[in-house]
Amino acid sequence: MLLFVDNLTNVDFSYLHTERGMLGETWLASASLEGALDEQGMVCDFGEVKRLLRHFLDKELDHCLLVPTLAPNLTLEQQDGQVNLTWTYGANKQLTCKSPAQAIALINAPTITPESVAKWCIDKLKQQFADSVARLDIRFAEEAIDGAFYHYSHGLKKHAGNCQRIAHGHRSRINIWLDGAKAVHLEADWAKRWEDIYLGSDEDLIKGDQQLHFAYVSAQGPFELTMPKSQCEMINTDTTVEWLARYIANTLAQQNPGKSVRVQAFEGLHKGAIAEAKI
Template identity: 40%
Template sequence: MQLFVDNLTVIDCSLLTSEKGITGESFNVDLILGGNLNDESMIFDFGLVKKAIKKIIDDEVDHKLVIPSHNKGLKVNDCGINQQVDFSYADSKHVFLNSPKQAFVFMDTDEITKDTIKQYLEEKILKLLPSNITSIELNLHHEVIDGASFRYSHGLKKHYGNCQRIVHGHRSRIKILHNLERQAHLEELWCERWENIYLGTEEDIVALDCVSLSPSALQHINDAYVIFSYIAPQGKFDLAILKNEVEILPVDTTIENISDYVANQVAQLHDLDNVKVHAYEGIGKGAISS
C-alpha cells in the first residue's frame, strides 16, 4: 500500500557544478511512502508527514550550497566551525568560499543533479521513519513557467533564518508589465542577464585581507574577482567570485529590493512610465514593485 503527498515542500538551494559553477535551483517535492498499516490503520499520519519529512528536507538541503564531494575540482579545508571550499570549474574558473558548516551539504558524487539530491534525501528520510514504512520515493520537479526563467544565488546578512547563508539560490520567473500589459521581450532580456548570476550587495564588498579564505584562494584571487564578506547570526561568511558572474545591487538582495531594482532599471533603460514588476523568489512567492 502507498501514501502520497503532492507539493509537500519546495527546496531552494544552490549547486556547485563543473559546467556552471554556482547555480540556483528551486524544486517542488512530491512524496510517495510505501508500507504496512500501523495501529491507527494508517501508513503515516498526514500531519506528521508534512511536519517530520518537510523538516528533514529543510535541515538537509534547503537554503544550502550542495557540493559534489568527489568532484576533482573540489578542495575543502576543515576550520572547526567553518569550512573553506575551493572549486574549479569550466575552463579553469574558480569560486572560493568560507562559511559555517551548516551552510554546506556534501553528497557522494562527482556531479550534483536532481537525481543525486533525490537519492540523498530518500536515504536520509527512510532511516528516520517508523518501521512499518518500507519504501520512499521523492519526485523533484521544476515549476512550469509560462515564459522565461532564471537562476540566481545570493545571501542576506541581516536575516535571522537560513537566508543569511551567503550562497543559496532560486530558480525564478519574472513578470514585467508596462501600462498593465505584459512585456515578454523584457522578461527574456532580464532572464538572459541574470541566468546563473550571483546578486551581491555593494556594502558587503571587502578587500582580500578581510576574509578567511584558504591559502590557495588568497594566492589565486586577482582583479577578475569580487569579494563579499559579512558576519551574520550563524557566523562569518566569505565569497570570492568572478566579476562577470555577479551583478552588484546598491541594497540588500531581498526579493522586495530586487523587484524595486528591476522596476527602476526597466523604467530608466527603456524610458518607460507605469512599469510594474512581479519578481519571484523561487516558487509561488515574491514581491511587486511599481
C-alpha cells in the same frame, strides 16, 4: 500499500555545477512510502510524515549550498565547524566559499541532480520511519514555467533566519509590463542577464578585480565568497526580492523614459514582490 504526499514543500538553495558554476535553484518535493498497514490501518500517520519530511528538508537543504563531494574539481576542507571549498568549473573559472557547516549540504555524489539529492535524502531519512515502512521514495522537480525565469544566488546578512547564508538562491520567474502591456522581450533580457548570477550588495564587497570577494559576519557566523566578476551583478542595497523588484523597475524606467514600468519579481515559488517606476 503506497502512501504518497505530492508537492509536500519546496526548497530554495544554490548548488555547484561543473560548467555553469553556482546556480540558484528551487525544487518541489514529493514523497511516497510503501509498507504494511499497522493496527490503525495506516502505513504511517500523514501528519507525522509531513512534519518529519518538512523538518528534514528545511534543515538539510533549504537555503543551503549543495556541494557534490565526489566531483573531481572540488577541493574541500572542514575544521572547527567551518567548511572551506574551492570549485573549478567551465573554462578554468573558479569560486571559493568559506561558511559555517550548517549552511553547506555535502551531497555524496559526483553531480547535483534531483536524483542524486533524492538518494542522499533517502539514505539519511529511512531509519527515522516506523518498521512498517519498507521503502521510502523522494522526488524533486522544477516548477513548470512557460515564460522567462532566471537562477540567482545571494546572501542577506541582516536576516534572522537562514537567508543570511551567503550562498543560497532561487529559480524565479519574472513578469514585466510597459504602459500596461506585457513586455516579453524585456523579460527575456533579464532572464539572460541573470541566467546564473550572483547578486552582491555593495556593502559586502571587500575587494575585487576579475574576482569579487564578499565577506560578512551574521548571526550564524563568518561567511566569505569569491566569484568571477562576469557572474556577479552589484546592487547598492540589500538583495531582498523587494529591493530586486525595485532595482529592475528603476533600471527599466531609466531605459524607457516616459513609460510606466511594472515588475513582478518572484523569489522561488509563488512568492515575490511587485514594483512600479516611471521617469
